[in-house]
Amino acid sequence: MGDVIVFVEHRGGHFPKTTLIGINAGLELAAKRGGSCSAVVAGEGADTVAAEVAKYGVAKVIVLEEPRLAHYLADAAAQALAVLVKSTGAETVLATATALGKDLMPRLAARLNVPMASEIIAINDDGTFVRPMYAGNVLATVELEGPVRIVTVRGTAFDAAKPAAAVAPIERVAATLDPAGLKMEFVAFNEIKSDRPELTEARIVVSGGRGLKSGENFKSVLEPLVDEMGAAMGASRAAVDAGFVPNDLQVGQTGKVVAPELYVAVGISGAIQHLAGMKDSKTIVAINKDEEAPIFSVADFGLVADLFKAVPEMVEAMKKVKH
Amino acid sequence: MKILVPVKRVPDPATTIRVLPDGSGIATDNVKWVINPFDEIAIEEALRIKEKQGAGQVILISIGQQAWQEQLRTGLAMGADRAILVRTETPLDPLAIARVIAKVASDEQPGLVIIGKQAIDDDSNQVGQMIAEFLGWPQATFASKLELAGEKCTVVREADGGLETVAFALPAVITTDLRLNEPRYASLPGIMKARKKPLLDITAESLGVDLAPKLKIRKLTAPAKRQAGRKVASVEELVAVLHTEAKVI
Ligand SMILES: Cc1cc2nc3c(=O)[nH]c(=O)nc-3n(C[C@H](O)[C@H](O)[C@H](O)COP(=O)(O)OP(=O)(O)OC[C@H]3O[C@@H](n4cnc5c(N)ncnc54)[C@H](O)[C@@H]3O)c2cc1C
Ligand SMILES: Nc1ncnc2c1ncn2[C@@H]1O[C@H](COP(=O)(O)O)[C@@H](O)[C@H]1O
Numbered sequence: 001m002g003d004v005i006v007f008v009e010h011r012g013g014h015f016p017k018t019t020l021i022g023i024n025a026g027l028e029l030a031a032k033r034g035g036s037c038s039a040v041v042a043g044e045g046a047d048t049v050a051a052e053v054a055k056y057g058v059a060k061v062i063v064l065e066e067p068r069l070a071h072y073l074a075d076a077a078a079q080a081l082a083v084l085v086k087s088t089g090a091e092t093v094l095a096t097a098t099a100l101g102k103d104l105m106p107r108l109a110a111r112l113n114v115p116m117a118s119e120i121i122a123i124n125d126d127g128t129f130v131r132p133m134y135a136g137n138v139l140a141t142v143e144l145e146g147p148v149r150i151v152t153v154r155g156t157a158f159d160a161a162k163p164a165a166a167v168a169p170i171e172r173v174a175a176t177l178d179p180a181g182l183k184m185e186f187v188a189f190n191e192i193k194s195d196r197p198e199l200t201e202a203r204i205v206v207s208g209g210r211g212l213k214s215g216e217n218f219k220s221v222l223e224p225l226v227d228e229m230g231a232a233m234g235a236s237r238a239a240v241d242a243g244f245v246p247n248d249l250q251v252g253q254t255g256k257v258v259a260p261e262l263y264v265a266v267g268i269s270g271a272i273q274h275l276a277g278m279k280d281s282k283t284i285v286a287i288n289k290d291e292e293a294p295i296f297s298v299a300d301f302g303l304v305a306d307l308f309k310a311v312p313e314m315v316e317a318m319k320k321v322k323h
Numbered sequence: 324m325k326i327l328v329p330v331k332r333v334p335d336p337a338t339t340i341r342v343l344p345d346g347s348g349i350a351t352d353n354v355k356w357v358i359n360p361f362d363e364i365a366i367e368e369a370l371r372i373k374e375k376q377g378a379g380q381v382i383l384i385s386i387g388q389q390a391w392q393e394q395l396r397t398g399l400a401m402g403a404d405r406a407i408l409v410r411t412e413t414p415l416d417p418l419a420i421a422r423v424i425a426k427v428a429s430d431e432q433p434g435l436v437i438i439g440k441q442a443i444d445d446d447s448n449q450v451g452q453m454i455a456e457f458l459g460w461p462q463a464t465f466a467s468k469l470e471l472a473g474e475k476c477t478v479v480r481e482a483d484g485g486l487e488t489v490a491f492a493l494p495a496v497i498t499t500d501l502r503l504n505e506p507r508y509a510s511l512p513g514i515m516k517a518r519k520k521p522l523l524d525i526t527a528e529s530l531g532v533d534l535a536p537k538l539k540i541r542k543l544t545a546p547a548k549r550q551a552g553r554k555v556a557s558v559e560e561l562v563a564v565l566h567t568e569a570k571v572i
Contacts, residue, residue: 011484105452107455110457115418118447138543138546139546142541146537187477187489190487241501247467247486253446
């Protein structure tokens, strides 16, 4: 009773930190429900990932074996997982709310004909969950009624799992797929390569907005600060829509949610959709020339200044702090 | 080709949302209601496909109350051909919404369901994927580019760390991301024409699908407000406080 299955996301054998966050949430949930927490891995590189994940406190790691799961596709993954969930009798299936988790889990819920709670931020003792709605302006306590419950967890709301004393056993399960239900084809993945830290994992995030005015300025003005601080780079929707930076840098209600130790917002007004993605950061700094900008209402330290003057100055000042 | 586009009525994204003191819902006085922004993108994409193919039909569907006609009329004014309002007095959960849309899709047999990736009120990001599973169709979520060649559809999706391309044969479900297109505004002639376009009004019960909510909202609360900090006078001061006070650099 109360068993939890955590879907482990990875790409070719490497998994993001968000995977360990999902595992930790799964462990917490299983403890509260008096059950055990298993992890399930599929796809190319699953063995490497399974061996690694086995160190983080789960009761068991299940490797789903089936050549057609080599590359993640929603229809195949949902099928395979549904069979596994039924055979194990798990109470909850959980994944981190990454692009992949969001793609897969609702499909799995429909296949099992059970409800789902998206992006939960807390697990209550009575089995209910807390999740944000309306761009984080409302917190809802929700209950899922069904033989199985599906949840995705918000990466910023839980810590990453830590290595445990015991290493979990690895079990191989041959996945059963109905070929008639496999209609999707993977064509390509165009990775946006960057030497900077991952946006959702970084200790410091420096984000730029429309105030930067061009992609060129992101490079010549903002990036030196990002790199001097050893930060990840983020952006507002306005900056992404204008083509200044790639889509996957968008922070906000409909982009990525981050909560680093330090978030620096440069030339960003602070619309509620942007705040939804960063207001849980530990320390927030805003640099904006408009002293009325709403971003200052959440900033711990606000600097009213022209960014084109302040940001280069900050790069110099950072160098001095470091030396 | 028929294209089915779900449309949700939501508070204007610029509205400040307040929770009612008893936690039973949100205050709706002074709320301006609009089409969910992602659904506008879905309507736009459907219209572009129809225009490019020079034939077809764009059908809107809402599951809501009488007042939702307003948003359906706006969608018709943008250029959609007809609309279906599936009436329910109680709000449904995403699973039931998906069942209703899947039922209508199996009656209408569209080549595509194009749907918003997320409703900006509940922020669930579930309905499109659920419809795809109920129908047994392929899905492409978070689409930023869509290409059709005969029965084959190729979609570029916004994934973490890059762009993924998937392909499949129609029929399929596509969920829209912000970069897919820029929705048009309804023109004045469009608004005039929309008044005469067919809007079918049926009850959710008449579809014979399970509507019972399984996702139950027990209560709503307002999140703790973050305290505003202070202004600093210069870059030197900023870097100094980050170093000595916040100790983050
Ligand atoms: C459905 C929907 C979803 C959305 N999702 C998101 C989301 O996920 N993330 C997101 O960020 N937004 C999102 N938005 C958009 C959001 O509402 C805002 O439009 C957007 O965040 C504004 O970006 P911005 O702050 O960069 O631009 P603006 O609001 O234009 O602000 C630019 C700021 O730069 C300042 N500035 C200009 N020049 C200088 C200078 N030289 N020096 C210093 N400061 C300067 C200005 O004072 C201003 O405050 C969404 C909107 C909708 C409708
Ligand atoms: N009541 C509804 N009527 C019509 N479409 C809806 C309704 N609720 C959700 N949708 C559609 O489902 C999409 C995703 O919503 P959600 O999964 O709730 O975030 C929205 O963009 C809408 O297109």
